[in-house]
Amino acid sequence: MIKPKEETKTKTKHILQSKNKENHQLIQTYKRRHSLQEHKHLTTAHKAKTNNKTPEHGKSGIYTLSCNTCHRSYIGQTSRSLKQRFQERTRNIKHNEPLSACTLHILNNKHEHGSIKDTMTLLKHIETPSLLIPYEQLYIKSYHHNDQLIPEQQ
Numbered sequence: 001m002i003k004p005k006e007e008t009k010t011k012t013k014h015i016l017q018s019k020n021k022e023n024h025q026l027i028q029t030y031k032r033r034h035s036l037q038e039h040k041h042l043t044t045a046h047k048a049k050t051n052n053k054t055p056e057h058g059k060s061g062i063y064t065l066s067c068n069t070c071h072r073s074y075i076g077q078t079s080r081s082l083k084q085r086f087q088e089r090t091r092n093i094k095h096n097e098p099l100s101a102c103t104l105h106i107l108n109n110k111h112e113h114g115s116i117k118d119t120m121t122l123l124k125h126i127e128t129p130s131l132l133i134p135y136e137q138l139y140i141k142s143y144h145h146n147d148q149l150i151p152e153q154q
């Protein structure tokens with residue numbers, strides 16, 4: 001009487017395994033869709049901000065700086081204004097101080113950095129300092145996913 005019992009056990013186990021597989025596939029599909037939507041959302045938000053006439057360079061938050069030579073982006077965060085951060089970077093490049101991935105990229109590759117108007121864009125205005133790092137990570141992930149980052153930040 002041991003055999004039939006074992007058989008039932010195996011059958012149940014098999015059903016459970018295929019159920020798990022099904023669930024796993026569902027989760028994967030959901031994750032893929034979710035991350036695509038998230039990316040689409042971030043890209044749309046970026047475009048909307050660019051067309052906006054508000055003085056974005058006077059705000060703090062998450063920004064992107066694009067390289068004038070290879071057109072790849074650097075994602076950064078600052079609790080000061082974007083303008084202050086840009087001026088700091090200009091000083092760093094002038095004095096040959098590669099203090100961030102961005103200045104490292106410009107200095108090492110001898111790429112050209114453009115004006116604040118042409119290359120710096122506010123991605124998200126943030127006033128709560130504790131939110132700066134999490135949002136920066138989110139944007140880095142999104143830009144990396146789309147292969148838009150400078151190699152120094154990957």
Ligand SMILES: [Zn+2]
Nearest residue numbers: 067069070111
């Ligand atoms: Zn470059």
